[in-house]
Amino acid sequence: MVGLTVAGLAVAVAPSPSFAYDPASTATINIDKNTLILRGYDAVAYQTQNKAMKGMAQYSASHNGATYQFVSAANRDLFKANPAKYEPAYGGFCAMGVALEKKLDGDPELFRVVDGKLFLNVNADVQKAWSRDVPGNIAKAETNWPDIKAKAPKDLN
Structure with missing residues (x-):
């Protein structure tokens, strides 16, 4: 802690037991041990819908050693076209x-x-x-x- x-x-700040920090x-x-970033939340939805939305493994993309998951193929494709716009600070x-x-x-x-x-x-x-x-x-x-x-x-x- x-x-x-x-x-x-x-x-007091303790790592979440559900995440591999x-x-x-x-x-x-x-990232976790499987290279998943954002605990599987959709990096694009934050900006397009202003909300945290859990992505799905079927809509995945890799970028700089991290695996991103998305709620749709459209969001995945937006990310792939400009990952720097959507990756977290x-x-x-x-x-x-x-x-x-x-x-x-x-x-x-x-x-x-x-x-x-x-x-x-x-x-x-x-x-x-x-x-x-x-x-x-x-x-x-x-x-x-x-x-x-x-x-x-x-x-x-």
Whole structure:
């Protein structure tokens, strides 16, 4: 379990037992042991429908070592035409965590699309804190990400 202090808010952050978040991994993308990213949620639906929708294995695409799943062939094809538009920021790790120089699991149901980019948060308390200064937190995360992206979460304490 990781403790996180956000603007005076102490939040306990534990990896979800249903997801293969690995604190020892140096991967730059948050994938499970089968290379599934976003826990199988459709990366395109966030932007086209503004909601988290669980994809299906029959509509899959691979990109940069991750397997994405979609709700339809149309969404899969949109992704394949422009994956950079739909892939999550910071490899699907928590945006607030990255702003605080940490790599925390990202919950695909706790998202926000900002300027056409998908950002995830680890839990509702962290998302609330992140939402208090979205531009500032994105700026911090953008500065931090190049330095932490290839490090293991356990090494960022």
